[in-house]
Amino acid sequence: MTPLAGASTQGLVGESDLSRAVDEAAECTALQPLQGNLFEIRFRAPEVARRAQPGQFAQIWVEQSHIPLLRRPFSFSRAQPREGVVSFYIGAVGEGSRRLRRFSPGDSARILGPLGRGFTLPDRPGRSVLVSGGLGAAPFPLLGERLLERGEQVVWVNGARTQSELYPGELVPNGMAELVQFTEDGSQGRRGRVTAGLLPSLKGADRIYACGPNQMLAALFALISESAFEEGGAPQLEVSIEAPMGCGFGTCLGCAIPLRPGAGGEGPVVGLCCRQGPVLRGSLLDWERLLQQPEHLG
Ligand SMILES: Cc1cc2nc3c(=O)[nH]c(=O)nc-3n(C[C@H](O)[C@H](O)[C@H](O)COP(=O)(O)OP(=O)(O)OC[C@H]3O[C@@H](n4cnc5c(N)ncnc54)[C@H](O)[C@@H]3O)c2cc1C
Numbered sequence: 001m002t003p004l005a006g007a008s009t010q011g012l013v014g015e016s017d018l019s020r021a022v023d024e025a026a027e028c029t030a031l032q033p034l035q036g037n038l039f040e041i042r043f044r045a046p047e048v049a050r051r052a053q054p055g056q057f058a059q060i061w062v063e064q065s066h067i068p069l070l071r072r073p074f075s076f077s078r079a080q081p082r083e084g085v086v087s088f089y090i091g092a093v094g095e096g097s098r099r100l101r102r103f104s105p106g107d108s109a110r111i112l113g114p115l116g117r118g119f120t121l122p123d124r125p126g127r128s129v130l131v132s133g134g135l136g137a138a139p140f141p142l143l144g145e146r147l148l149e150r151g152e153q154v155v156w157v158n159g160a161r162t163q164s165e166l167y168p169g170e171l172v173p174n175g176m177a178e179l180v181q182f183t184e185d186g187s188q189g190r191r192g193r194v195t196a197g198l199l200p201s202l203k204g205a206d207r208i209y210a211c212g213p214n215q216m217l218a219a220l221f222a223l224i225s226e227s228a229f230e231e232g233g234a235p236q237l238e239v240s241i242e243a244p245m246g247c248g249f250g251t252c253l254g255c256a257i258p259l260r261p262g263a264g265g266e267g268p269v270v271g272l273c274c275r276q277g278p279v280l281r282g283s284l285l286d287w288e289r290l291l292q293q294p295e296h297l298g
């Protein structure tokens, strides 16, 4: 287990704390195939499980080979410190995720994490709305569990193009006030995009947490900015965004994301998704420029 202590944690917008990350040998304890190309994989990695916070991610190296050469980033979908277990909700789309899909209990990998900045958990209980699209559902079981433990009222609005891409309802943590499901083709839940039917669920929200395609996140940011909220104003929005990642800890500079000029005072106009994100306040991002970036994440 190799700590990453000593790396800089100074930053104008705020950066992840690399001193908490470890590189741990992990053993697969279970793999649950889900519909379509989706699966949930569980690893025994006690130190990572103890440290992982909702919205943070791990860089996973499939140990049996050097293909793919680089580790792949995946959000913690669950972290159970007492059991020493972390889980990931993954779509098999390329070499790395397809290799993980072929894992069996007993197979080994290396997990570097937790990395990145996670979601801000509230000091006092209130009402949270989680909004996700497609694989953007991945960090929300862990976030939902941690919010519920704090007495928060949690509503989850989750959407996908079609039923086979929708996070399975039976894996949603118990105790949610409401689970609202959307599919664009109407194959499960309500027909349409999450952002189209979202406003009623946002009523009375103290905070909104979102993860999904950039188009969805930008539409959500616009919706919140343009809507007339009652006394108390617009709820706080935090979004988890994705960028192609090499290292995951600020060295390769491959995960640039556009920030609003002046965000964070004298802040930079380009940030690193792996250090300043992946979770950021919606108001810090330059949405126009973000939408011009190529996106491969559905
Ligand atoms: C912070 C962060 C957290 C992430 N969390 C998760 C997570 O929890 N679960 C998850 O499944 N993914 C997650 N991803 C995305 C995941 O890291 C990428 O999909 C990764 O590239 C998969 O590696 P691969 O080797 O399988 O595919 P690659 O070889 O990297 O990609 C193969 C091909 O598939 C395309 N592709 C890659 N990802 C997708 C996608 N999602 N949908 C459609 N096409 C795609 C690529 O453009 C490429 O053409 C996360 C990414 C980041 C940055």
Ligand code: FES
Pocket: 244, 245, 246, 247, 248, 249, 250, 251, 252, 253, 254, 255, 272, 273, 274, 275
């Ligand atoms: S992934 Fe290397 S700097 Fe962010």
